[in-house]
Amino acid sequence: MKVSFIHPNLYGELITNIGLTYLMTVTQSAHQVSLIDLAFHRTNWEKYVKGMITKNHPDVVAVSCLTFNFSTALKIISVIKEIDPTIPTILGGIHPTLLPEEVLSNELVDAICIGEGEETFPDYLEHLEKKDSLKGVKGIWFKENGKIIRNELRPLVSELDNLPFPNWDLWEIERYLRIAPHSKTIEMLGSRGCPYSCTYCSNYALRHLLPGKYVRFRSAENIVSEIKILKEKYRGKGFRFIEFWDEIFGMNRKILEQFCKLYIEEGLNKEIFWICNNRADLVTESWARLAKSAGCMLVQMGVEAGNEEIRNKIYHKNVTTEQIIKATKILNQNDIMMRFNLMLGGPGETISTMEESVRIVDQLKPESFFFSIFQPLPKTEILKKINELQGDINYNGWNDNPDFWQKSLLNLPHLKSKDIVKFKQKITLKYIWNYLWLGLRLRNFTFMKDILKFLLILKPRYHILLQFLMVYTIRQYQISDWIMRNKNYFSKVKLCE
Secondary structure, eight states: OEEEEEEOOOSSOOOOOHHHHHHHHHHTTTSEEEEEEOTTOSSSHHHHHHHHHHHHOOSEEEEEOOGGGHHHHHHHHHHHHHHOTTSOEEEESHHHHHOHHHHHTSTTOOEEEOSOOTTHHHHHHHHHHTTOOOTTOTTEEEEETTEEEEOOOOOOOSOGGGSOOOOGGGTTHHHHTTSTTSTTEEEEOSEEOOOOOOTTSTHHHHHHHSOSOSSEEOOHHHHHHHHHHHHHHHGGGTOOEEEEOOSSTTOSHHHHHHHHHHHHHTTGGGTOEEEEEOOGGGOOHHHHHHHHHTTEEEEEEEEEOSSHHIIIIISOOOOOHHHHHHHHHHHHHTTOEEEEEEEESOTTOOHHHHHHHHHHHHHHOOSEEEEEEOOOOTTOTHHHHHHHTTOEEOOOTTOSOOOTTTOOOEEBTTBOHHHHHHHHHHHHHHHHHHHHHHHHHHHTHHHHHHHHHIIIIITTTSOOOHHHHHIIIIIHHHHHHHHHHTHHHHHHOOOOO
16 A cells, blocks of 8 residues: 655654654565655745655555644645545554544544554554554554544554664655754653652553553664664665664663773774763663763753752652752763753743752753643643643633643743743843853854854745754754764773673
């Protein structure tokens, strides 16, 4: 069959989708696969979609979506249905998984894939191709004569090593390797799932909804084999960094140690540096030394809130400020760069507590940081906290994209959505000035030249945010300086015990 996949990325960062890439890779072993990637067609996306559908004549259109782009997905599908209303449309991803009834009740959606799709989606296509009933296809819910048919859920993929390596040739990967915010970087997953129960996160709901073991790991050998292939294929095209999208990288210490050992033996630690997510309470001296020896360049930590009560009693992060300070000190001592992720305007927040979030960034000085606006996601435990605090959500059936860049959906008795947005704008202005001074200190006139280049060349073509500009300039300078000062270290490094 001819299958067109869609990544509804009309807004926000210009990044690929690793989950969709796995699904496309599995599908192409038996079917003709095409990707409708809108990243480089945001100003003329309707024309582009119509042209691709007319050209490819797909038998099925599959869309991967989050809550953040669900409304965008529906807009895209409506354009497709105008061309040919008989094309079956199936949605997958976290949003359809958590809200299957609501998503499937939309007239534009013919079916949904609940949970992981690597086994479910090929089964769905096989039944379509044979014109068999979809009843009994685990993980698929669909409509028949206007009625929703709810099949049994399919267990999660148990052996991640059995999955094929994602085929990045399905994207315009050379183009992605050249642009912010993830220039020279390819995404990777070393594990799936998270054992923690933060109230703002969808993992808790997914863990209790989907059958099968939720937290799973790839072997170190499997991960290193994939990176070696990526190096062979894309090193000459600009590939230099791996970004692990695991919720927490290195949870399994045995696998981490084996990965680092193999990485160093293959000499990859001298050529392909990596970025990962970790929790502050899991960053130990031995973890940092081990990770650094194998080429860890940057660790991203979810600080979430500067106020410890918000972080732990509201968000259930269960990480103390003392642990964040200690992790920061350890990473600094091992010359591993940091990024802090924080949310503004969550339940229980006040102007005073949001100022604490700004202060912890100013105090600990991570190389990069990101302040998002808190968004209440479907089925998360935080919704109960909002109710307890007598807050309300400006909810419109998820028909508007929740915008964590500049829009708040939350109103609390002591903090209104407009106050949250105003505070975000205020600190953005502050950090613009800080950013300009830092850029001048790092690169002087080269910095001004790079800003001009970004504004004149990239802005007309791509969605622009301060975050993109920071990555294009400051982060590239920091990475370049980090590589230079660690050059001798990696030429002599041995595996840290």
